[in-house]
Amino acid sequence: MLSKRTMLAVCLLLVVAGATWLAMRPQPVTDPAPWSAIFPASPDFQFDPPAPGSYALHRIKPAPDGRVLDINGEARTLSDLTRDRISLVSFVYLNCSDVNGCPLAMSTLFDIHDASLQVPGLRDKVQLITLSFDPERDTVEAIRSFAYPVIKDPSAEKKLEWHVLTTANQAALQPILDGYGQVVDRSDDQEKISHLLRMYLVDQNGQIRNIYGLGLIDPRLLMTDVETLLMEGGQS
């Protein structure tokens, strides 16, 4: 059973992310414009995304492997999950109360998840991965609750696959965080975990090709990078 604290945290995160998603859900497009055109421009990102394929995304470093647990409690390896697909990888914790942290990442991912419905076949090439960095509280049960709206989405089979994951313990988690370069500071206040918001673009071969921080988590930019990687592989 979930603790009251976890239930409260999950509900809070879902309400914030869901409300944001509803307010800013993508609008359908009918012409073969770049995928970034699916999303409305935001005043926070005062530029037009570049044309997909007009620039290079260099290989920054290999994404680390590691053992994780999915929402059914099954042990998986990150390398198996990311093989042959482009992955947008994010790290969150369910108790996160910094609205500029995890909820911001989640609202962007909800945008992309919903918009993927408009790009037939994208599900076969691209996926979302969200890993908790609070394994003590973000148990399998907790992440299953967190993932409930994704699992129960009537269109889930047509949208991007979204792997919500946790780890068995800190020992399993830390090498993954270190490998990605995701900084997490644990203070005496167990309710808060200080972290730098990061999202990672991992290609089909397990190479990190871009790293996004605050000011860069624009769904238009993320999808432009995804499209660029697919063009690089001749799959767009």
Place this chain on the structure above:
Amino acid sequence: MNRREFGAFSAAALAMGLPFRAFADETCQSPYMPKITGHEEYVYVWTLGVEGMGDEQDKLVTIDVRAGSDTRGQVINSISVGGRNEAHHGGFSADRRYFWAGGLDTNRIFIFDVHTDPSNPTLHKTIETFVKDSGGVVGPHTFFALPGRMMITGLSNDDDHGGRTALVEYNDDGDYVATYWMPTADDMQGAVAVGDAVADGYGYDVRALIRKNVMLTSSFTGWSNYMMDFGQMLQDGEAMKRFGNTIVQWDLHTRQPKKVFNVPGAPLEIRFPWGPNANYAFSTTALTSQLWLIYEDDAGEWQAKAVADIGNPADIPLPVDISIAADDQTLWINSFMDGKTRLFDISDPHNPSQIYEKVIDRQVNMVSQSWDGERVYFTSSLLANWDKKGEDNAQYLKAYTWNGSELVEDFAVDFNELQLGRAHIMRFGSAALYS
């Protein structure tokens, strides 16, 4: 809360240093990193070793500036790196756990761990392969943090040791990622020369305005000049022609050059303000002693223009480091030759005016201020072969309090007396940045 509100909050939080609990540093850091908006605890000084002085090696010197500390105003630690490299600039990684510092002569890059014990940095890694990695870039200068990566400007190249150079990107582990050569008249790489600008391919500083996807680079001079004796160079007509005259606007995301602006006289430091609607940057020219504004016009196009003189340009005061206040209202401008700092009112960025000046010492180079602007620090060295000679070769860190109308000296550390060397770039540290 919708995405717009999210974004606005995020921008505010970013400026405040959230979600990390620690707050701010001086005001000229990469916007990607946590800031110290409270009181800095340590000042790290990347220091050039001097032959015949102390251990003769370049070193990272840590000075205690904690209020109430028994060792406040004193050197509490120093870590030498095993030789002289023409120590110059440095910058923190985006997670602010490591301080990268370069050597303009040997091209070594030293990565110091500043988070395990902020009072006592340790050498974590040395990159010995910068020239080979980058395909011939020489003189690692500015270290500008990007998420998970470090963007490094070069000053020169290993072909002719002139000013043609590039931006070089490494990941936070210290592994090479990519090289982006500056546009030249012969290879504009898709960039457009504005007016009578001639793309010279030179480099110096790099800064970015994220929400506009704009990155700017400036241009100085190559190894053959920055390693030459200053007096000798001034007498060498050909050498004096080998200075940069451009600022380049890049697409931050794609790393592609877009525009080349004519900014004659070696534009050096670049500073963007922090305001959410401030779409401009300042730079100063070393040889022509002017303050320049690079700005977005009403049509959304970026432009460059000179907006003020710094001192009397005919005297060649040689403007060097600058520091913008967190509220974007004032700008400190140091000039090396007359040892002065000048404060400019930049509340109207198109019409800045000087409101204060003070001689710091016989020479001055770098300036860093606290987030609240109340503490201002100065150091002395420009380049080993360009610093003044004899009694005029003052080497120091000086700490001042700015009370709104004048600088009041707090303490000074004499780097000559302590046998440390030539004091160059400063960066702030605080244990409060880390849990």
